[in-house]
């Protein structure tokens with residue numbers, strides 16, 4: 024009994040404080056027994072030390088925090104315990120090690136990419152012919168915007184390279200396959216899902232009356248209003264709107280920045296709705312034209328007096344054109360020096376799972392809305408020869424906002440984002456595999 028009461032060393036749960044009770048031994052004389060001999064017994068009284076009291080107080084606070092119901096208090100208290108800190112050192116060390124190893128691998132890869140890019144640039148600048156793989160790899164390493172067909176090739180080349188690496192381990196080995204070597208790996212099945220273009224004049228004549236009511240909910244749910252507003256904020260000087268439809272951009276128009284405004288659409292009935300909207304909202308604005316015709320015929324429509332524009336805009340029109348590349352080339356020809364083409368379009372997305380859906384339902388969409396919703400918009404702009412100054416994508420990459428200029432025109436400092444001005448390289452559709460001019 025005495026020994027048990029003297030066994031004071033133990034840990035408070037969650038604490039490392041040793042509790043050492045001070046034992047006060049008092050000898051008390053008891054009443055004389057019948058033997059006549061005096062008898063003594065120990066009387067112990069435990070007195071708590073200040074450390075003990077502090078430990079108890081801390082334990083109480085800890086339990087209060089853990090049971091408080093607030094996860095911030097709970098985890099704050101756990102993190103504050105000695106036990107946690109003792110174990111945490113181990114975890115921190117393990118974590119540090121993982122980051123260290125990962126960091127070394129990451130920086131080694133960066134270095135290898137840099138060396139590879141430098142060698143390819145040297146080869147390009149020496150005037151030697153680059154193979155298809157080398158061109159694509161140089162574009163990839165330079166951060167160029169790479170479109171669907173090139174992306175598919177690049178993917179096939181990478182697959183082939185992984186295989187090749189297994190049997191070629193010497194530093195002297197150089198991977199440089201011919202295009203036919205990737206044929207069996209190349210997936211071009213998406214090409215069959217791109218429907219042939221057709222004349223949609225009649226289709227849009229037929230839907231003109233219900234177009235606004237049918238599209239407005241979808242646009243509201245996808246916050247398209249703010250994108251249209253962004254597009255219209257670029258309009259200044261002489262403006263041409265191609266494939267204006269029912270004039271859904273009119274409500275974001277700021278006539279104080281606009282000299283003249285020309286609407287163009289192939290459907291006379293869609294144009295009628297635009298006319299009514301415009302004249303109702305801006306009755307005093309007289310420098311406006313409503314032209315019924317095709318974007319592909321823009322130059323012919325102009326005749327001898329080739330009017331040029333400061334801003335040419337188009338929203339959700341490229342998917343409906345018979346020849347979208349020609350339409351863009353016409354727009355470029357009608358751009359004043361320093362002018363900009365601003366596009367808000369829908370097309371292929373940035374993810375395979377989205378593109379598979381777009382491809383699978385291309386027919387259905389075309390029947391309902393007339394247009395081809397699985398085109399790579401960037402590919403069309405690249406093919407037209409326009410230089411992209413800004414390209415952003417949203418809704419899994421299916422909504423494209425693009426600002427483009429004539430090749431060679433100066434890029435204004437204000438057109439760069441803060442990051443592009445000071446930290447990161449601007450993404451362009453310029454081809455890094457071509458020799459610098």
Ligand SMILES: C[S@@+](CC[C@H](N)C(=O)[O-])C[C@H]1O[C@@H](n2cnc3c(N)ncnc32)[C@H](O)[C@@H]1O
Pocket residue numbers: 223224227265266267268269270271287288289290293316317318319337338339340343344345394
């Ligand atoms: C999907 S609607 C877009 C209408 C409008 N821009 C908007 O944002 O709601 C496509 C429009 O492009 C027009 N369009 C189709 N092909 C055209 C072409 N080749 N030239 C000019 N307009 C065309 C159609 O008449 C239709 O009004």
